[in-house]
Amino acid sequence: MAVNPLYNAQFIDHAQHPDYKYQMDDPTMSHEGVNPSCGDELTFSVRLAEDGTIEEAAFVGSGCAISQASADMMSDLMVDKTPAEAIELCELFKRMIRGEETDDAVLEQLDEAAMLRDIAHMPARVKCAELAWRTLQEMLEAHGATASMTATVSAACDHDHSHDGEVG
Amino acid sequence: MLTPEQLRDITESPYKADFPLLAKHPEIVFLDSAATAQRPACVLDAERTFYETMNANPLRGLYRLSVEATESIEAARARIASFIGAVDGTGKPQASQIVFTRNASESLNLVARTLPQVVGLGPGDDVVISIMEHHSNIIPWQQVCAATGANLVYLRLDDDFTITQDEVEAKIGPAAKIVSVTHVSNVLGVENDVAAIAARAHQMGAKMVVDGAQSVPHLSIDVKALGCDLLAFSAHKMGGPMGIGVLWGTSELLDAMPPFLTGGEMIDSVTETSAVWAPVPQKFEAGTQDAAGSYAFDAALAYLQDHDMAALETREHLLATYLTDQLAALDFVHVIGPADGARHVGAVAFNVEGVHPHDVASILDMGNVCIRAGHHCAQPLLAYLGESSTCRASIAFYNDKQDIDALVEGLKTVWQVFNGS
Numbered sequence: 001m002a003v004n005p006l007y008n009a010q011f012i013d014h015a016q017h018p019d020y021k022y023q024m025d026d027p028t029m030s031h032e033g034v035n036p037s038c039g040d041e042l043t044f045s046v047r048l049a050e051d052g053t054i055e056e057a058a059f060v061g062s063g064c065a066i067s068q069a070s071a072d073m074m075s076d077l078m079v080d081k082t083p084a085e086a087i088e089l090c091e092l093f094k095r096m097i098r099g100e101e102t103d104d105a106v107l108e109q110l111d112e113a114a115m116l117r118d119i120a121h122m123p124a125r126v127k128c129a130e131l132a133w134r135t136l137q138e139m140l141e142a143h144g145a146t147a148s149m150t151a152t153v154s155a156a157c158d159h160d161h162s163h164d165g166e167v168g
Numbered sequence: 169m170l171t172p173e174q175l176r177d178i179t180e181s182p183y184k185a186d187f188p189l190l191a192k193h194p195e196i197v198f199l200d201s202a203a204t205a206q207r208p209a210c211v212l213d214a215e216r217t218f219y220e221t222m223n224a225n226p227l228r229g230l231y232r233l234s235v236e237a238t239e240s241i242e243a244a245r246a247r248i249a250s251f252i253g254a255v256d257g258t259g260k261p262q263a264s265q266i267v268f269t270r271n272a273s274e275s276l277n278l279v280a281r282t283l284p285q286v287v288g289l290g291p292g293d294d295v296v297i298s299i300m301e302h303h304s305n306i307i308p309w310q311q312v313c314a315a316t317g318a319n320l321v322y323l324r325l326d327d328d329f330t331i332t333q334d335e336v337e338a339k340i341g342p343a344a345k346i347v348s349v350t351h352v353s354n355v356l357g358v359e360n361d362v363a364a365i366a367a368r369a370h371q372m373g374a375k376m377v378v379d380g381a382q383s384v385p386h387l388s389i390d391v392k393a394l395g396c397d398l399l400a401f402s403a404h405k406m407g408g409p410m411g412i413g414v415l416w417g418t419s420e421l422l423d424a425m426p427p428f429l430t431g432g433e434m435i436d437s438v439t440e441t442s443a444v445w446a447p448v449p450q451k452f453e454a455g456t457q458d459a460a461g462s463y464a465f466d467a468a469l470a471y472l473q474d475h476d477m478a479a480l481e482t483r484e485h486l487l488a489t490y491l492t493d494q495l496a497a498l499d500f501v502h503v504i505g506p507a508d509g510a511r512h513v514g515a516v517a518f519n520v521e522g523v524h525p526h527d528v529a530s531i532l533d534m535g536n537v538c539i540r541a542g543h544h545c546a547q548p549l550l551a552y553l554g555e556s557s558t559c560r561a562s563i564a565f566y567n568d569k570q571d572i573d574a575l576v577e578g579l580k581t582v583w584q585v586f587n588g589s
Contacts, residue, residue: 004534007527007585016586038526038542039556062556064524065586125530 006118007065014112015065020075024058029143033135035127040067044135046078054078054086057136064128066119071132073113083140090137096120097129170490178486181568183475188212190566197537197574202354202382202515202562204404207468211407214467218460226459227433227450237459241268244466245449251469251477252380252399253390254416265422267415267449268457272381273304275400275415276348278452279377280308282425283398284316287345287375291317294343296374298323298331298360299552300353303545305379309348323349323365324552329358329506336368344374351383351394355544355560356505357488357515359383366395375421381405385564386484386514388477397421407472408465411458422448429454480565487563488512491572495561498576500583504558515562517544520579523586525559531585532578539575 024030027045034041042061049055057075062068074093078086093110095101099120107114119129170178184190186208190198198206218240224233226241242263248254249261256262269275289295295309299322313320323331323339331349340347347369352359366376378396383389385406391399398421403412417425427434427445431454436444445451472480492509495501495518504517520528525541532539540560543550550556561575 003531003581003585007531012586038524064526066527066530122530125526128526 004118006116006122008115010112011069011115012065014069014072018059018068018072018075020058020072021060021068022058023060024056027056027058029139031135031139031142033131033138035063035067035131038064038067038128040064040128040131042067042071042132042135044071044132044139046136046139048083053080053082055080059132063131064125066116066125066128067131070113070116070129073111073116074132074136077111077113078136083144087137087140090133093133094130097126169493170486174486175490175569178483178490178569180570181566183208183566184568186210186471187566195536197535197571197578199561199563199567199571199575200538200540201385201564201567202357202405202560203540204410205385205407205564206566207407207409208471210471211409211464211468214464215409215460218463222463223460225456240463240466241457241459244462247466247469247473248414249416251389251473252384252416253392262419264448265416265419267417267422267452268462269400269413269415269452270411270458271404271413272379272400272402273413275413276304276377276379277308278415278428279348279398279400279425280312281428283346283375283377283421284312284318285426286421286424289316289318289345292343293318293345294321294341295319296321296323296340296344296347296349296369298349299325300356300358300360300546300549301348301350302354302379302381303547304381305348305350306548309346318345319343322548329356329511331360331365333361333364336365340365340368340372340374342372344369344372346377347374348377348379350379350381352386352513352515353546353549354382354515355517355546355549355558357382357512357517357562358506359387359511359513363393363395366397370395382514386481388481391416403461403465403468406468408468409458409461412461412465415452419448422452425452427451427454431455433457475565483565484514484563485510487565487567487569487572488514488516490569491561491563491575492516494572494576495579498579498583500587501579504553504555514564515560517558517560519555519558520582523582525557527586528559528579528582531582532575535574535578535581537575537578 024045028048030045032043040063042059044059046054047056057078059071097119116129187206188209189206222236224237226237245263245266246261248266249263254262254265295318321339351362369376376396377398380399380401384401399416401414404410434446434454436446489509492512496503500521502519529541542557
C-alpha cells in the first residue's frame with residue numbers, strides 16, 4: 001500500500017518523540033486549544049525573554065499524530081521569534097494548509113512545518129494541523145491586546161505559576 | 169470462527185455489480201455502510217423514472233400525473249409497512265402507519281416534540297434512554313426534559329456490553345413515561361433486547377420508541393415482535409436515497425400525537441383562526457414531500473426483497489463475524505465491543521494501539537479503504553467506555569472477504585508507519 005509522504009519518518013518522529021512536549025516551569029503565558037470533534041487538546045506555553053522574543057515554547061496534551069507533530073514543529077520554529085513574527089508565521093501556516101499559499105520559496109519560512117503542506121488535500125485533517133498554530137496565535141493576540149505586555153508578564157510571573165490559566 | 173464453507177460463501181460478492189459506485193471503482197473498499205450505504209442501480213433509475221414519467225405534485229392534483237405521483241408514494245408506504253411487519257391480521261400492510269420524514273433523526277425529533285403531550289410528561293416523570301444512543305436519540309430528549317422538568321435516565325451497559333434485565337427493571341419504574349432505545353448500537357454493533365425493554369416499559373405504563381437506523385437495514389424486522397409503539401429509521405442506510413426517513417407508529421398513538429410541522433398538505437380545512445388536521449400519515453407530512461425519494465426507497469426495498477432479506481442477513485452475519493475475528497487476531501488492534509463476532513450487527517469499533525483513529529483512517533484512505541473514525545455521534549457512550557474516539561468498520565451484504573482482508577493489510581501498514589516494519 002502506498003502511503004502518502006506526509007506520514008514520513010521525520011513526521012512520525014515529531015509525533016512520537018516530540019522535543020517540545022513537556023510542562024514548562026515558568027511560562028509567561030499558557031493557553032488551551034481544543035478540537036471538540038476529534039478530541040485533540042493541547043495547552044501551549046511560551047516564555048518571553050527580556051527583549052520580548054520567544055525564549056522557550058512547549059506544549060502538553062493529547063491528540064492525533066498530525067496535531068502533535070504540528071505542535072512540535074511549530075514550537076521549534078517559534079524560538080527566538082517576536083510575537084509579531086510568530087503571528088505572521090501562524091497566518092502563513094494556515095494559508096498553506098488551506099491550499100492558499102503553495103510557493104516553496106515562501107513556505108521555506110515554516111522550516112520543517114512546510115512538510116505538512118499535503119494537509120491541503122486532506123480537508124478533514126486541517127483542524128488537527130492548525131490546532132497548535134491557532135492556539136498560539138489566540139494566546140499572543142490576547143496578550144498583545146493588553147496595554148503593557150511587559151507589565152502583565154512580570155505580574156504573571158510573580159503571582160501565577162500554575163501554568164494552566166487562560167490568557168486574560 | 170467461520171467454517172471453510174462459510175468463508176467460501178463470502179469470498180466474493182455477487183452484489184457489487186448491481187452498485188454503480190462499487191462496480192466502477194473496484195479499488196474502493198467501502199466499509200462505512202453504517203454511515204450511509206451504497207445504492208443499487210435500480211434505485212438511481214427509479215429516482216430518474218419518477219421525474220421522467222410521473223412528475224407532479226402528489227396529493228393535491230386532480231389530473232393523471234399527480235394521481236400517479238400520489239400512488240407511487242402510497243405504494244412505497246405499503247411496501248415499507250410489509251417490510252417491517254406492520255400488517256393486519258390478514259397480512260394487509262398498514263400503509264397509513266408509515267410517516268415519511270427526512271431521516272431517522274427527524275423521525276425521533278417528531279416523536280420527542282409530540283409524544284410528551286400524549287403521555288402528559290411533567291416534572292418527576294422519567295424519560296429512559298440508553299448510554300449507547302446516537303446523539304439523535306439523546307439531544308431531543310435532553311431538550312424535552314429541560315422543557316418539562318422530567319428526568320433523563322440512562323440504561324447502562326455491563327462489562328459484556330449488554331443492558332441486563334436487572335438494569336432494565338432498576339431503571340424503568342413507575343415514573344417512566346417514555347422509553348427510547350436503539351435496537352442496534354451504531355458504534356458497538358450490539359443488538360439490544362428491545363422486546364424485553366418494551367415489555368417492561370409497557371408494564372410500567374410507558375410508551376416504547378425504538379431507533380431502528382442501524383437494525384432495519386440488517387435484520388428482518390417485525391414491529392409486532394419488537395413490541396414497540398414507534399420505530400424510526402432512514403432510507404439511506406439501506407440502499408435508498410438520502411433525505412428519506414420513516415416513522416412507523418401504532419395507529420392509536422399516531423392519531424393521538426399532535427402535528428409536528430404545520431402548513432400545506434397536512435390539513436383537511438383551514439379557517440382564519442383554526443385548522444383541522446388531515447388524517448395520519450398526512451397530518452405529519454407538511455409541505456411537498458420527496459416523492460421521487462419515496463419511489464426510489466420503494467425500489468431499494470424491492471431490491472432487498474428480491475434478493476431475499478433473510479439470505480442477505482445471513483451473509484452479513486458471516487461478514488461481521490469474519491471482520492471481528494480478523495481484527496481481534498491483530499495483536500496491535502483492540503476491539504471495543506464484544507469479542508464474539510456473532511454479536512456484531514454491521515459495525516465493529518476498534519483502536520490501533522498508540523495511533524489516533526484519525527491517523528488510522530487517513531492512512532487507510534491512502535489504500536482506498538473507507539472507515540469511520542471519531543466519536544460516531546455517540547459521545548456519551550465513548551465517555552462511558554473511556555475512549556475519546558474510535559475507528560469503526562461496518563459492512564453490508566455487498567462487501568466480501570477481500571474488503572476485510574484489504575482492511576487488515578491496511579492496518580498492518582498503519583502499524584508499520586508508526587512502529588517501523
